[in-house]
Amino acid sequence: MGKILEVKGLHVSFTTFGGEVQAVRGVSFDLYKGETLAIVGESGCGKSVTAKSIMGLIPNPPGKITDGKILFKGSNLAALKDKDLRKIRGADISMIFQDPMTALNPTLTIGTQLVEGIIQHQKISRSEAQKKALEMMRLVGIPSTESRLKQYPHQFSGGMRQRIVIALALVCEPEVMIADEPTTALDVTIQAQILDLFRDIQKKTGVSIILITHDLGVVAQVADRIAVMYAGKVVETGTRRDIFYKPQHPYTKGLLNSVPRLDLENAELIPIAGSPPDLFAPPPGCPFVARCQYAMEVCDKVYPLKTKYGKEHHVNCWLQDERAKQMLASQR
């Protein structure tokens, strides 16, 4: 499996009246062809900002990619001009947003919105584009497609709208699809439909998916690999099995312990005490130190190095790293 997208040391900051918020602080990960990579974390951990940076959707000002590379097919997306980025955005990399109510233009018919995307990126006639739009609607499972192309977003239910947003994202046959909390606004029975659709689409088109979510249940269901984010950093990456059965970072463990399990009886919920650090002035060491029950002296001072734990399993935690002692000594 080849890499299709590489994010290397990404830093994103936002300038505000209160100072500079360092939302993403050195995020690196790879995306392989045809896989689903889930980025998991709580609100404010920088998962959405990471996704938006890949798409070049960080509003500047106030936001800015201050450092790092996003490599896609030989070009660095972080350094591209908006004009060049526009050719990639929607055609090679597309995005699905959380709220299907606001992601669609309420004043245009579904057909117009689908055709607009195709004509923008491909040199084909309007009638051909229309045919393609119909095909896409069928792919995402919208019945009686032809008449529905003439309808407006408000005539569809929430689940149907999310299907349309997915059709919009797929219409130019992208190689990478970024889904930012695609099922959070939906009910569970509808969520099951949409997750089913994702699997189906990936089988048919071979698209690589970056799934951003806070729901560990969804992750267990669809992800191949997982990156856990906390306070603007990736703290642990691994395959689905690595993360769920052999979690190494105390934050990953804490997260897994605080989710209620439908299938277990009387399992006590163990919450993580406290709350994430302020990203105006992030701590120099591990950001989880204040909430971590295993915190050591070194954790407070130096950010942990990436340690290889398994074939695909990496963790940034001093507990797993033999270099911890030297690091502490060099700090003194």
Next chain:
Amino acid sequence: MKKEILLEVKNLKKYFPLSKRTVLKAVDGVSFHIHKGETFGVVGESGCGKSTAGRTIIGLYEQTDGEVKFSGQNVHTLTKMEKFKLHQKMQMIFQDPYASLNPRSTVQEIISEPMEVHGLYANKLERLERVYQLLEDVGLNREHANRYPHEFSGGQRQRIGIARALALDPDFIIADEPISALDVSVQAQVVNLLKRLQKEKGLTYLFIAHDLSMVKQISDRIGVMYLGHLVEQTISKQLYKNPLHPYTKALLSAIPIPDPDIEDTRERIILEGDIPSPIEPPSGCVFRTRCPEAMEVCSQIKPNWQEIEQDHYVACHLYKKDDSDKNAPKVNFLAKS
């Protein structure tokens, strides 16, 4: 030993008139009771009427039909004065901790207002003492009393909401999606807090949420709602082990479990379509339009609310208590342990 019933809801209905001819049947004939000291969970998807039911029970909405009895008193026929007194015993925690606290009041003002309104405690100093104590009860500290809501995180704000609900020392609390606006790790904090308070103060909860796994965690008994109706109700272990109603089965199978091995081997029931509109609900059983096991009778007759086994109620034509009906499929129960 017979448990004392604290709240009894009988055939509760709440319709909202939209125009002269159309009504929205948000809650359409819901019955259940809650024992003293237990937690009753109500689950359902958006638009199923669970929040409306909660708000009607506490009297934020006037009911259309039915009866709500709180320790023997009918809530909707009380005089103004009696109702006022009742609200000392019955309080509510709201979903959105950002919208439910007045941004212009300090935490101390927010928590002491109910006490002031009800004329509890002799003076401001005593009330302040009580505020301090409440803050400590919910895991905050007294230094927080003079701050404003915007200075707190979501989880902390929800704790303030809980402290306010506890200010009058109520017996019964309706918690309407108290954790759905919070992050997972914080959700667990708040749920554990609610559990601890229940143990310490002998509270009774009506816990309304859409997240069945969280509801199961906190509830003794659970009712499942769909389009204004309760479709199934039982003790929470039983609901997971032996769901009867096709909707409950689909709901359980739709909830992802954070365990890859289970997820890979699980059989899924994926419901088609969306929830119908509560303005024109389907005839007969409201679930029949999405039900994988719908029969002819489902479109004609509304299924009865029947007790299939002890403490397990269901409204579905698939189950008949009367064994003389040969067409009805046999009900398969797991052995009760």
